[in-house]
Amino acid sequence: MANKFIIFVEQRDGEIKKSSLEVLKKGGLLAVAMRADIEAVTIGNEISNLENTGRYGVSKITHLKNTELANYSVSAYTDLLVSFADESNANFFLFANTAMGKDLAPVLSVKLNSGIVVDCVELEETEGNLVATKPVYAGKALTIVKSNSEKNILTLRPNVFTIGEVSDAKAEVIVKDVEALNLSNKVISVSKAGGKLDVTEADIIVSGGRGLKAPENFGMIEELASLLGAANGASRAAVDAGWRPHSEQVGQTGKTVSPNLYIAVGISGAIQHLAGMQSSKYIVAINKDKDAPIFGVADYGIAGDAFEVIPALIEELKKN
Amino acid sequence: MKIVVCVNHVPDTATKVNISSDQKTIDKNGVTYVVNPYDEFAIEEALKTKEASDGEVVVLSLGPETNKETLRKALAMGADSAVLLKTDLALDSLSVAKALADEIKNQETELVFMGKQSVDYDSSIMGQLVATLLGYNIVSTATSFKLDGTKITAEREIEGGKETIETSLPAIVTAQKGLNEPRYASLKGIMTAKRKVIEEKEIQVTESIVDVLEMKKPKAKEAGKIVGEDASAVPELVRLLKEEAKVI
Ligand SMILES: Cc1cc2nc3c(=O)[nH]c(=O)nc-3n(C[C@H](O)[C@H](O)[C@H](O)COP(=O)(O)OP(=O)(O)OC[C@H]3O[C@@H](n4cnc5c(N)ncnc54)[C@H](O)[C@@H]3O)c2cc1C
Ligand SMILES: Nc1ncnc2c1ncn2[C@@H]1O[C@H](COP(=O)(O)O)[C@@H](O)[C@H]1O
Numbered sequence: 001m002a003n004k005f006i007i008f009v010e011q012r013d014g015e016i017k018k019s020s021l022e023v024l025k026k027g028g029l030l031a032v033a034m035r036a037d038i039e040a041v042t043i044g045n046e047i048s049n050l051e052n053t054g055r056y057g058v059s060k061i062t063h064l065k066n067t068e069l070a071n072y073s074v075s076a077y078t079d080l081l082v083s084f085a086d087e088s089n090a091n092f093f094l095f096a097n098t099a100m101g102k103d104l105a106p107v108l109s110v111k112l113n114s115g116i117v118v119d120c121v122e123l124e125e126t127e128g129n130l131v132a133t134k135p136v137y138a139g140k141a142l143t144i145v146k147s148n149s150e151k152n153i154l155t156l157r158p159n160v161f162t163i164g165e166v167s168d169a170k171a172e173v174i175v176k177d178v179e180a181l182n183l184s185n186k187v188i189s190v191s192k193a194g195g196k197l198d199v200t201e202a203d204i205i206v207s208g209g210r211g212l213k214a215p216e217n218f219g220m221i222e223e224l225a226s227l228l229g230a231a232n233g234a235s236r237a238a239v240d241a242g243w244r245p246h247s248e249q250v251g252q253t254g255k256t257v258s259p260n261l262y263i264a265v266g267i268s269g270a271i272q273h274l275a276g277m278q279s280s281k282y283i284v285a286i287n288k289d290k291d292a293p294i295f296g297v298a299d300y301g302i303a304g305d306a307f308e309v310i311p312a313l314i315e316e317l318k319k320n
Numbered sequence: 321m322k323i324v325v326c327v328n329h330v331p332d333t334a335t336k337v338n339i340s341s342d343q344k345t346i347d348k349n350g351v352t353y354v355v356n357p358y359d360e361f362a363i364e365e366a367l368k369t370k371e372a373s374d375g376e377v378v379v380l381s382l383g384p385e386t387n388k389e390t391l392r393k394a395l396a397m398g399a400d401s402a403v404l405l406k407t408d409l410a411l412d413s414l415s416v417a418k419a420l421a422d423e424i425k426n427q428e429t430e431l432v433f434m435g436k437q438s439v440d441y442d443s444s445i446m447g448q449l450v451a452t453l454l455g456y457n458i459v460s461t462a463t464s465f466k467l468d469g470t471k472i473t474a475e476r477e478i479e480g481g482k483e484t485i486e487t488s489l490p491a492i493v494t495a496q497k498g499l500n501e502p503r504y505a506s507l508k509g510i511m512t513a514k515r516k517v518i519e520e521k522e523i524q525v526t527e528s529i530v531d532v533l534e535m536k537k538p539k540a541k542e543a544g545k546i547v548g549e550d551a552s553a554v555p556e557l558v559r560l561l562k563e564e565a566k567v568i
Contacts, residue, residue, distance in 0.1 A: 012478075072483065074458060099478040103460045106448035109414075115529045116413070118443055131533070136441045140337035141346060143441075144534040185457045185487040192481040201479050204567070228568060246463075246498045247477060252333050252439060253357055253497055261567040272333045278541065282565045284557070290546065299544035300560055302553045312551035316558050317568075 003036035003128065004090040008081070009053060009061065010100050011044045012190075014070070018201065019096035019158035021056050026123060026161040027094045028057020034125050036092070040171070041084050043077050045070035054171030056163065062174045069178075071187040074103055079182045082111045090151075092130065097155040098200070105155050115147025118155045119256075121279070130154065138252040138275030158200055159258045160279070193247055197231040204261045205280075207233030207250055209273075211266020211287060211306055215243035220310045221265060227317045233257070233277075235267045251276035266306050269294025286310065321375040323366045324427050325399065326420055326434045326446070328356040329383055329390040333439055337537070344532050345410060355390045358435025360397075360502035361495035365465055366433045367398045368500065372467075376400040380423055382416055384408045388518050395513035396505035402518045412528040413441075417449035419523040424454060430470075430490035436461040437494075447494035457491040463498040 007027045009020045024040060031038035040053055040061040045068075053061050064080050081104070085093065093108070095101035097119045109116035121142075122133035131146050132154055199205050206225040208218055218232075225232050234244035236251055250257055252272040262280035267273060269285070269292055277283070278297050285294040290303035302309050331337075332352045340347040355363075366377045379394040381387040382405040391402040405419050424432055432451075437444040444460075451458035457472070459465075463482065464475040470489040475482050477496060505513070547553040547560065561568045 017479075075487075099461070099476065102444055103448065103458070106445035107452045107458065109445075110417075110449055110452035116445065117530060118445060135538070136535070137331065137335075137337045137346065138333065138439065138442060139538065140335075141339060141535055142538050143344075143532045144536070145530055145532050147530045149529045185459070185485065187483045188486050189484045190478070190481060191484075196480060198480040249497075261561070261565070271336075275333075279538075282561070282567050283541075283544070284561070290549070295546065296543055297541050299565065300557055301544060301546045302548055302550070302557060303546050304548065304550040304553070308551040309554060312554040313557070316554050320558075 003034050003092065004088065005031050005036055005038040005092045005094060006085065006088060006090040007038065007040040007058060008093065008095045008101070008104070009040050009042040010096060010098060011042055011047045014044060014046045014048055016042070016047065016049065016053070017096065017098065019098055021163055022158065022161045023094050023096050023156050024053055024056035024058055025163050026156060030123065030125055030130070031057070034128065039088065041081070043069050043080055050173045051170040054169040055166040058171050059169070060174065061171045062176060064178045065175055066178050066181060068181055068183065071190065072100055073181070073183055073186045074107060075185040076181040076183055077104055078107050078111060080178060081108055085112055093151070093153045095153070095155045097157050101155050105153050109153045112151050112153070113149070114151035114153050115149035116153045117145050117147060119157050120154050121157050121160050123154065123156065138272070139256070139278060140275065157256070157258065193245070199231045199233045199248060199250060199255050199257050202231035203259050204228045204230035205233045205250070205257055205259045206230045206263045206265065207235065207267060208238055208244070208265045209235035209267030210237035210241070212238065218243060220314065224263070224310060224314055227314060235273050264294050264298070265310060267294055268292045269297065321373055321431060322427060322429045323370055323375060323377050324424055324429045324432045325359070325362050325366045325377060325379045325394065326432065327359040327363065327379050327381050327390050327394055328435070328438045328440070329353050329381060329387040330356045330438055330440045333357065339535050339537060344535050346535070353386060353389065355393050356435050356438050358437055358495055358497070361497065361499045362433035362435050363394050363397055363399065364500045364502040365493070365495055367503070369431070369467060378403065378427055378429070380405070380420065382407065382419055382523065391518050392513050393505065395516050396509040397503060398509060402516065404518055404520050405523045406520050407523055407525070409525060411525065412530045413443055413445055413449060414530070415526045415528060417446060417453055418526055420446070421450045421453040422524070423521065424450065431467070432456070432492040434492060434494045436496045447492045451492040454490070457487040459485055459487060459491060460494045461496040462493050463496050465493055465499065
């Protein structure tokens with residue numbers, strides 16, 4: 001049987017998520033290597049720029065459309081994906097490992113009787129099948145796994161697979177109006193955290209910890225983040241103290257991030273914190289204790305007082 | 321109402337991980353095991369729900385004899401009874417899900433709580449798998465939960481915000497941090513838990529469809545450079561980030 005990939009393209013507010021573009025690109029490369037067919041599917045109401053998915057390596061995207069689908073519904077989305085999968089006869093299904101992808105992919109795996117590997121950080125073809133690398137124990141170990149099923153679902157960790165160069169090809173967009181939705185489970189409202197960038201989606205993160213001493217001192221962390229176009233992160237100590245919201249917590253019981261640049265300020269680098277951020281491409285640590293474990297994973301460090309270093313850093317960046 | 325909570329027994333998050341000689345699992349020597357942190361939120365939510373209505377809480381764990389430690393902690397927190405689905409095998413998630421689903425069916429419950437993720441394999445899929453096997457509704461990574469008759473309203477975190485979900489029983493809800501503050505076991509709870517019998521059951525093992533070929537340690541990061549010890553190092557740091565790392 002010829003291999004065929006389906007890429008699930010996620011939209012929120014009618015916009016395609018960047019993490020889905022990463023999946024498209026990776027899927028496109030794998031499909032070429034395996035001489036497999038590939039197509040994309042998205043679910044929603046109005047969605048902008050769908051033809052642009054062609055730039056990342058698919059020639060066709062199907063948009064399953066209904067006004068009721070603007071918001072996520074695990075029940076409706078799964079039913080639609082099951083029929084789509086049945087019609088297209090694909091054997092590899094790729095999702096981004098986002099809140100939606102994490103929710104949807106396992107449900108679909110049971111319905112399609114397929115194997116599932118989540119949170120892949122590497123994906124390679126070997127003898128016509130895919131072999132995935134998945135971090136376990138919060139990244140303290142890696143497993144190399146293979147699904148022995150005819151159908152396979154994989155979710156890819158955001159920010160790990162790079163988009164790189166894109167072509168200027170346009171995808172053919174096929175809009176299918178769908179009806180009779182199963183809305184037994186339905187999102188009735190979405191609230192945004194003040195339009196702030198989420199740590200899992202940011203290229204740069206500036207995080208603060210207990211070393212900042214008080215919530216008001218996060219003002220300089222926020223200023224630094226906004227200068228860099230970064231998201232704000234925090235250690236659990238800062239979250240538990242009530243200084244920062246839990247949505248900012250990075251670590252084993254917070255979020256796993258892998259930005260291009262992670263700046264840790266006043267964070268000691270406990271094993272549970274490192275677990276969530278050590279796969280960042282570059283790490284900068286600012287901590288007044290030169291023996292703090294964070295320096296063990298940092299590419300660059302300043303072993304000094306954050307209350308002097310951060311304002312100086314802000315000044316320096318403003319100069320440029 | 322009878323509520324089931326699925327709990328897992330996992331290495332403490334402070335554990336240093338070493339790979340065992342089979343190159344597929346971790347070396348269990350010297351590893352301390354604890355209640356999976358997210359499952360404490362699941363237990364707490366089940367106890368709160370029981371206290372608000374009436375009913376009982378059954379805790380369920382699949383794994384070796386040692387998983388009884390976690391079941392006992394759940395009993396000490398206030399769960400009424402415990403079941404161990406005993407196996408020494410390392411099963412894939414779907415096989416675990418099938419066994420849990422069978423027992424949940426057996427328990428005839430309409431509401432199940434789980435953690436959003438086991439901090440061993442970090443899969444975050446069990447609730448979705450079991451719910452789908454049973455044909456139940458699923459709410460994963462819930463940060464709030466409200467039950468009104470058979471109607472469920474819950475919130476879950478998404479990138480840059482949260483969404484509010486409406487669904488109904490029968491359902492599985494997986495707990496994220498923020499859902500509640502897990503209680504401590506009282507001395508009385510601990511004493512009662514000691515006397516309770518943990519029911520043991522055999523499981524039917526299905527064939528794994530996902531295989532671990534190898535487990536290894538990630539490449540250790542090379543220690544980087546300390547650019548300086550005070551604010552005077554800032555211009556050099558900025559230069560490195562621009563010219564060497566090219567990240568700003
Ligand atoms: C089950 C479990 C799960 C956990 N999950 C997480 C998690 O997801 N994320 C997480 O972060 N933690 C987690 N932890 C907690 C973790 O073990 C640490 O307690 C926590 O990360 C410490 O936060 P911190 O680095 O901000 O504080 P501390 O460890 O107190 O470190 C503060 C640092 O600030 C430095 N400092 C002080 N003053 C200054 C100054 N003026 N300038 C510069 N530096 C200064 C100090 O030298 C110190 O290194 C978990 C723990 C457990 C048990
Ligand atoms: N062996 C197990 N026994 C009982 N519950 C489990 C087991 N494995 C996972 N779970 C439940 O499923 C949740 C998510 O686990 P996972 O999908 O493995 O990350 C956990 O928080 C537990 O509530």
